[in-house]
Amino acid sequence: MxxxxxxxxxxxxxxxxxxxxxxxxxxTLANLSILKTGKxxxxxxxxxxxLCRELQCQPGDLLSWEPGEIEDDGEE
Amino acid sequence: xRMRALGRGSISSFLKVIVDIAWVAACSILGxxxxxxxxxxxxxxxxxxxxxxxxxxxxxxxxxRLALWSLLGTVFCVGAMAICAYLRGVFETxxxxxxxxxxxxxxxxxxxxxxxxxxxxxxxxxxxxxxLLALFGVTEESAASFxxxxxxxxxxxxLTLVVLAQVFDEGARMREEQKMTI
Numbered sequence: 389m390x391x392x393x394x395x396x397x398x399x400x401x402x403x404x405x406x407x408x409x410x411x412x413x414x415x416t417l418a419n420l421s422i423l424k425t426g427k428x429x430x431x432x433x434x435x436x437x438x439l440c441r442e443l444q445c446q447p448g449d450l451l452s453w454e455p456g457e458i459e460d461d462g463e464e
Numbered sequence: 465x466r467m468r469a470l471g472r473g474s475i476s477s478f479l480k481v482i483v484d485i486a487w488v489a490a491c492s493i494l495g496x497x498x499x500x501x502x503x504x505x506x507x508x509x510x511x512x513x514x515x516x517x518x519x520x521x522x523x524x525x526x527x528x529r530l531a532l533w534s535l536l537g538t539v540f541c542v543g544a545m546a547i548c549a550y551l552r553g554v555f556e557t558x559x560x561x562x563x564x565x566x567x568x569x570x571x572x573x574x575x576x577x578x579x580x581x582x583x584x585x586x587x588x589x590x591x592x593x594x595x596l597l598a599l600f601g602v603t604e605e606s607a608a609s610f611x612x613x614x615x616x617x618x619x620x621x622x623l624t625l626v627v628l629a630q631v632f633d634e635g636a637r638m639r640e641e642q643k644m645t646i
Contacts, residue, residue, distance in 0.1 A: 419646045429644035 392452050395424045398443050413438040469558065476558035483555060487548035494541035501534040536589060543582040550575045564635035572632060576625035583618045 399409065406424065410417045415435065422428050423435075436447055443450075468474040506513060508527065550571040557563050590613075 415646065422644065423646045427644065428646045429641045431646050435646050 390454055390456050392454055393423055393426050393428070393450060394452055395420075395439070395450055398445055398449055402443055404443070409439075409442060412442045470561045470563070472559060474559065476555050480552060480555035480559060483548050483551045487545055487552070490541045490544040490548060494538065494545070497534060497537040497541065501530060504530050532589075532593065536586075539585050540582060543578050546578050547575050550578075564632060564639040566633070566636045569629045569632040569636060572625050572629035576622045576629065579618060579625070580622045583615060583622075587614070 399406065406420050407417055409415075410420050413435075415438070423431065436450070439445075439450060440447060469476055471477075508530075553571050554563075554568050557565055557568055
């Protein structure tokens with residue numbers, strides 16, 4: 389996807405594990421993994437707000453845009 | 465009182481039972497047609513056989529009529545069984561409360577295809593029989609039973625099913641997107 393989630397980098401900088409973040413923001417580990425691996429199709433503002441609050445960062449620190457096609461992995 | 469369309473005890477579960485009964489009925493009719501065809505063939509090959517005398521009233525003596533009705537019956541019963549099987553799958557997802565799955569779109573497309581094939585087959589057979597009747601003598605009764613009429617309601621159903629398949633495709637896509645929204 390053209391939008392890349394840089395959650396792993398922010399977590400590394402904060403020396404925080406995914407489980408720890410999940411406990412703090414109330415998101416399951418499975419959903420955080422989907423987000424971290426870039427498989428998520430969309431992110432809610434409430435989720436983004438919770439992540440920014442706990443990681444003390446801006447949305448731009450978690451997301452970046454790279455030129456390229458948006459992959460459509462929809463089934464036929 | 466508002467009737468529920470999804471879940472256990474809803475209209476869908478009632479319709480699923482109806483479809484199951486229709487499938488069994490189509491299966492039974494197909495079996496009956498083939499038993500009748502076999503008996504008729506035996507009676508034709510050996511008119512002195514006990515089977516011929518026992519089933520004298522139900523056997524079809526005219527070979528052309530026998531072949532025609534066996535073929536017509538088989539195609540329609542197999543078609544009805546296929547449609548019932550696909551509908552059963554759709555109603556199962558409705559009972560489970562999760563109708564927007566990609567399989568349902570495929571099922572609706574297949575039902576449309578089966579309906580279309582059955583109708584084309586009926587039209588082709590009607591045309592074929594009418595040509596034969598024209599060549600070898602027409603009686604009013606036989607011509608009336610094979611009248612070449614286009615059934616618009618069938619084609620309307622086929623088109624509706626194609627549209628419905630696309631609606632379910634879109635529903636499945638939205639459901640997938642919703643599932644992957646964090």
